Amino acid sequence: MTAPATATAPVPAPDFGRFVAASAAAGRLVVQPRMGFDDPARMRAGLARTRAATAHTAGTLTVDSYTRVGDLAAARAAVAEGSRLNGYPIAAHSPATTRAVLDGLFDADFPVQVRHGSARPLAIVRALTAAGLDATEGGPVSYCLPYGRTPLRESVTAWARACELLATGARPGAVPHLESFGGCLLGQLCPPGLLVATSVLECLFFAQFGLRSVSLSYAQQTDPAQDEEALRALHRLAAEFLPDGVDHHVVLYTYMGVYPRTEQGATRLLEASARLAVRSGAGRLIVKTTAEAHRIPTVEENVRALETAAAAAALAGPPASGPAADGYGEVYAEARTLVETVLGLHPDLSLALPTAFERGLLDVPFCLHPDNAGRSLGFVDPGGRLRWARTGAMPIRPDRAADAAPLTSAGLLAALHHVADRYDSPRHRDTGDGHDRPQATPLTV
Numbered sequence: 103m104t105a106p107a108t109a110t111a112p113v114p115a116p117d118f119g120r121f122v123a124a125s126a127a128a129g130r131l132v133v134q135p136r137m138g139f140d141d142p143a144r145m146r147a148g149l150a151r152t153r154a155a156t157a158h159t160a161g162t163l164t165v166d167s168y169t170r171v172g173d174l175a176a177a178r179a180a181v182a183e184g185s186r187l188n189g190y191p192i193a194a195h196s197p198a199t200t201r202a203v204l205d206g207l208f209d210a211d212f213p214v215q216v217r218h219g220s221a222r223p224l225a226i227v228r229a230l231t232a233a234g235l236d237a238t239e240g241g242p243v244s245y246c247l248p249y250g251r252t253p254l255r256e257s258v259t260a261w262a263r264a265c266e267l268l269a270t271g272a273r274p275g276a277v278p279h280l281e282s283f284g285g286c287l288l289g290q291l292c293p294p295g296l297l298v299a300t301s302v303l304e305c306l307f308f309a310q311f312g313l314r315s316v317s318l319s320y321a322q323q324t325d326p327a328q329d330e331e332a333l334r335a336l337h338r339l340a341a342e343f344l345p346d347g348v349d350h351h352v353v354l355y356t357y358m359g360v361y362p363r364t365e366q367g368a369t370r371l372l373e374a375s376a377r378l379a380v381r382s383g384a385g386r387l388i389v390k391t392t393a394e395a396h397r398i399p400t401v402e403e404n405v406r407a408l409e410t411a412a413a414a415a416a417l418a419g420p421p422a423s424g425p426a427a428d429g430y431g432e433v434y435a436e437a438r439t440l441v442e443t444v445l446g447l448h449p450d451l452s453l454a455l456p457t458a459f460e461r462g463l464l465d466v467p468f469c470l471h472p473d474n475a476g477r478s479l480g481f482v483d484p485g486g487r488l489r490w491a492r493t494g495a496m497p498i499r500p501d502r503a504a505d506a507a508p509l510t511s512a513g514l515l516a517a518l519h520h521v522a523d524r525y526d527s528p529r530h531r532d533t534g535d536g537h538d539r540p541q542a543t544p545l546t547v
Contacts (some may be wrong), residue, residue, distance in 0.1 A: 113355030138164030138189030157412030239281035269312030285320035290359030333382035380418035462495030
């Protein structure tokens with residue numbers, strides 16, 4: 103008589119949102135690189151090194167520029183000719199090739215997200231779902247206005263279709279995940295209220311078109327206390343506005359603007375972002391490396407950044423107390439006003455978002471896209487906080503202390519280098535309570 107076969111439990115499917123939630127419950131910050139290579143073998147090696155890092159990591163497949171702008175013919179030609187690309191051409195490689203890159207790495211303990219930058223992401227979503235992936239990021243506003251001249255209404259239509267495809271085209275049992283890039287508009291010099299509002303609105307858009315797992319982003323800005331307030335406002339607004347049953351978490355990006363040139367300054371800034379993530383309850387951190395100011399980082403530099411961030415997070419101090427810790431404050435009030443204004447235009451966000459920009463009710467400073475009004479202006483105040491010098495038609499007020507003088511080229515350069523110069527400065531210090539105290543430089547517009 104043949105002995106009965108031993109039953110084995112099914113291998114849990116990767117679930118990006120569940121992975122981050124479980125990590126947060128265990129008190130562990132998920133750290134993630136920006137990483138993409140054209141060659142499948144190099145891409146697989148990068149994912150393997152990310153998984154093996156001494157940190158709680160998620161993997162990344164960052165696509166190339168041809169794929170991002172929809173020039174798939176050029177991406178396929180580059181693959182055929184063996185030409186170098188600046189990312190992984192997921193729509194040019196076959197699904198079988200991408201599955202081979204992921205085989206033995208992508209699982210419930212190591213989810214992988216596709217990152218791209220496309221205003222028309224349908225081909226990318228088709229390719230990632232065909233390969234068995236179901237986590238990506240972007241948004242109809244955040245991957246349109248900063249990156250090209252695609253009309254906003256076209257981007258909104260394309261992103262609605264992409265959301266529907268991601269929601270319905272994933273493997274059985276999967277819970278597709280979509281992260282808004284809305285908290286990272288242009289990287290810097292955008293006051294936090296608009297970043298928070300855009301991230302909330304994009305996640306509401308994702309939910310409208312079928313997604314049930316989302317993440318809301320915010321990019322580290324110029325002042326740690328203001329950033330913590332913004333992140334807590336993001337938590338509160340997500341809880342207030344996202345529909346019941348939509349899983350969500352907050353993801354922080356290490357500073358997206360001009361980066362410190364010294365290794366010491368870059369490391370200080372990365373560690374500050376890790377402490378900020380922990381203090382504010384973010385579930386995930388997108389890291390930067392010490393090479394950011396000079397060149398594309400190597401796999402080794404990415405791994406070192408992941409491990410540096412994880413170590414800093416493990417030593418982070420406790421959260422602050424007071425109204426800002428509960429999510430209330432000027433960032434919350436400003437962001438809520440913007441969100442409610444857009445939602446009041448039309449219940450369908452595919453109509454409300456373009457209308458808001460047409461009327462200047464949302465207006466990104468320093469953004470040259472034709473569909474952006476361009477009447478708003480941010481500035482760094484003498485204490486280091488980002489504030490509004492002009493708000494155009496947005497339903498919020500500019501800062502009364504803003505200098506009315508025109509912004510000069512020297513003033514803009516000083517503002518752009520504000521963070522890098524502070525962290526590169528030998529006068530930069532950390533008080534040990536988790537709140538960095540760089541030397542402040544007054545800047546006006």
